[in-house]
Amino acid sequence: MYRLYDYLPSGNGYKVRLVLRYLRLPYELVELDIKQGATRTPEFLAMNPDGRIPLLEVPGRGHLAESHAIINFLAAESLLVPNDAWQQAQMWQWLCFEQYSLEPNIGTARFWLRSLRRTPEELGERLLEKQQKGAAALTVLELGLGDRSFLLGDQVSLADVALYAYTHVAPDAGLPLEPYPAIRGWIRRVESESWWAPITAR
Amino acid sequence: MYRLYDYLPSGNGYKVRLVLRYLRLPYELVELDIKQGATRTPEFLAMNPDGRIPLLEVPGRGHLAESHAIINFLAAESLLVPNDAWQQAQMWQWLCFEQYSLEPNIGTARFWLRSLRRTPEELGERLLEKQQKGAAALTVLELGLGDRSFLLGDQVSLADVALYAYTHVAPDAGLPLEPYPAIRGWIRRVESESWWAPITAR
Numbered sequence: 001m002y003r004l005y006d007y008l009p010s011g012n013g014y015k016v017r018l019v020l021r022y023l024r025l026p027y028e029l030v031e032l033d034i035k036q037g038a039t040r041t042p043e044f045l046a047m048n049p050d051g052r053i054p055l056l057e058v059p060g061r062g063h064l065a066e067s068h069a070i071i072n073f074l075a076a077e078s079l080l081v082p083n084d085a086w087q088q089a090q091m092w093q094w095l096c097f098e099q100y101s102l103e104p105n106i107g108t109a110r111f112w113l114r115s116l117r118r119t120p121e122e123l124g125e126r127l128l129e130k131q132q133k134g135a136a137a138l139t140v141l142e143l144g145l146g147d148r149s150f151l152l153g154d155q156v157s158l159a160d161v162a163l164y165a166y167t168h169v170a171p172d173a174g175l176p177l178e179p180y181p182a183i184r185g186w187i188r189r190v191e192s193e194s195w196w197a198p199i200t201a202r
Numbered sequence: 203m204y205r206l207y208d209y210l211p212s213g214n215g216y217k218v219r220l221v222l223r224y225l226r227l228p229y230e231l232v233e234l235d236i237k238q239g240a241t242r243t244p245e246f247l248a249m250n251p252d253g254r255i256p257l258l259e260v261p262g263r264g265h266l267a268e269s270h271a272i273i274n275f276l277a278a279e280s281l282l283v284p285n286d287a288w289q290q291a292q293m294w295q296w297l298c299f300e301q302y303s304l305e306p307n308i309g310t311a312r313f314w315l316r317s318l319r320r321t322p323e324e325l326g327e328r329l330l331e332k333q334q335k336g337a338a339a340l341t342v343l344e345l346g347l348g349d350r351s352f353l354l355g356d357q358v359s360l361a362d363v364a365l366y367a368y369t370h371v372a373p374d375a376g377l378p379l380e381p382y383p384a385i386r387g388w389i390r391r392v393e394s395e396s397w398w399a400p401i402t403a404r
Contacts, residue, residue, distance in 0.1 A: 049345045051300060066298035073291035087264050089275035096268035097252060099302050143251045184389050 001056035002027040005044070007034045008200040011107055011165035012067040015053040017202075018161050019071045022195040023078060029202055032130060035115055044104045068095045071158055080158045087152055094151055094159035097140070099167070109173035113119035120174065127174070136177050138183065141167060145182040149189060156193060164190045169199065204229040205259035207246070209236045210402040211317060213309055213367035214269040215256040219361050219404075221273045224397040225280060231404055234280055237317055264404050270297045273360055282360045296353055296361035299342070300368070307336035308368045311375035322376065329376070340385065343369065347384040351391060358395060366392045371401065 002020070020027050032038035032053055035178040039051045048055045048065045056064045056073075061102035062072050066121050071091040072095075075081050082088050112118045120127055141163060144151060168187050170177055177184055190196060204222070208215035222229050224281050234240035234255055241253045249265045250257045258266045258275075266272050274297075277283050284290050311332040314320045322329055343365060346353060353361040370389050372379055392398060398399055 016354050049342045050303065058288070064291050064295060066295045066302070068298050069294035072294055073287065076287060085275065085278060086260070089266050089271055092271035092274055092339050093266060093268045096301060099298060100268070100306070101252065104302070106304065140251050 001059065003030060004028070004057040005030045005031055005032055005047070005057070006053050008202070010034070010053060010170060011110075011199065014199045015052045015067045015162050015165045016056065016062075016070050016074070018165075018197070019074050019080065020159070021076060021197060022080060022161075025074070042132065048166050056190070068099060068158075068162060069130075071161065075158055079155065080161070081083050082152060082155070082157060087157075091150055091157055091159045094144070097137075098162050101133070101140070102137040102163065103166050105130045105137060106170050106173045106175060109134060110166070111167055113174065114172050131174055134170065134173060138167065138170065138177075138180055140174065142180045145186050147182070150186070156190070159189055160186070165199075203261065205232060206230070207232045207234055207241075207249070207257040207259070208255050208361055209234055210238070212255060212374075212404070213305065213371060213401065216401045217269045217364050217367045218256045218258065218272050218276070220367075220397065220399070221276050221282065223399060224282060224363075225276060227276070231362050233400070270301060270360075270364060273363065274305045277360055281357065282363070284354060284357070284359060289359075292354055293359055295363050299339075300364050303342070304339040305366065307332045307339060308372050308375045308377060311336060311377075312371055314367070315376065316374050330357070333376055336372065336375060340369065340372060340377065340379075344382045344384050347388050349384070352388070358392070362388070362392055363377070367401075 002025060004013070004016060004020070006016070006029060008031060032044070034053060038044065039053055045051055047063045050065055052065060054067055054070060056070045058064060064073060072081065082091060104195065109127055112123055150156045151163065163188065167183060204227060206218060206222070208218070208231060210233060234246070236255060239248065240254055241250070245252055249259070250267045252267055254267060256269055256272060258272045260266060266275060274283065284293060307354070311329055314325055314329065352358045353365060366389065369385060
């Protein structure tokens with residue numbers, strides 16, 4: 001059985017938990033408190049030298065880090081990954097965009113405000129920069145969705161799982177979603193999928 | 203024929219140019235000066251709403267952004283992408299690590315110092331933070347290489363192309379490579395490949 005090292009408020013971990021639910025794969029959850037340095041212990045660093053969750057332990061193979069590497073490994077043969085090479089390229093474009101332009105801004109601002117309980121006054125310019133770049137990423141996502149149901153068209157894919165994870169909690173980062181009607185409709189569609197569960201669900 | 207919108211000093215663009223060389227694929231290069239806002243014009247944003255290079259124009263399909271989505275699309279059927287699912291998962295782990303932990307630190311510090319010609323004194327704390335995180339990423343890479351020839355073993359892969367691009371110019375970001383013997387040996391091996399060319403080669 002898979003073992004997942006994770007921190008339940010993490011949107012990156014949430015992507016993996018949603019894909020495991022979609023695939024109906026049982027797994028053992030090992031919760032680690034990243035605020036207390038639980039991923040920087042010698043034991044954890046021996047499994048992932050980068051010291052981050054989510055980390056998937058695959059029986060007989062080893063450990064796999066990086067949320068998008070994990071979800072692609074788990075879902076590669078499922079309908080969440082399109083067979084068509086161009087569609088798959090679009091999927092990876094969205095996944096890469098998420099890790100470069102969306103998560104480091106929205107995810108980090110949310111972590112500062114919600115997990116570390118810092119205030120906007122304390123954070124000052126650093127928070128404003130993250131929010132400005134986060135809003136720019138939401139605009140790219142809004143344009144990318146246009147009038148599609150899901151990011152690649154009519155069919156839900158890993159791109160939706162990966163982009164949804166931090167987008168739906170953007171208000172936690174001080175970024176309300178009112179200016180983004182396409183995003184709000186898409187969030188409702190993702191949340192009506194049978195395999196959906198809230199971010200901190202086990 | 204493919205058309206590549208690029209900025210020659212960019213390590214992200216370099217990954218694409220190296221893979222095109224490896225595959226011996228001809229392409230038209232369109233050089234854009236990102237310092238002058240050439241990727242933020244209405245014309246460019248119509249092709250890539252995220253306003254970044256590299257951008258690949260694929261005849262009959264459209265435009266593809268994100269260096270790792272592009273190189274995986276180009277090389278998917280080549281020896282640069284392993285067939286084995288676990289090996290492919292390791293490859294994506296390295297690619298995701300590069301975009302999250304290595305490029306935003308080493309690439310950004312290098313851009314500030316070399317392209318924008320700012321000084322360490324002007325940049326202050328912001329530069330030091332990028333350098334500290336960049337050094338942490340180099341340590342993870344050093345450990346990951348160990349005594350292997352390439353990141354996935356004996357065979358060069360997209361992981362090597364992607365990680366090499368910004369690692370070999372780490373000194374431009376104020377991060378000398380002397381403390382990393384495994385990285386230095388690996389850089390020599392990548393640079394002795396027949397398809398290798400310097401970063402600003404067309």
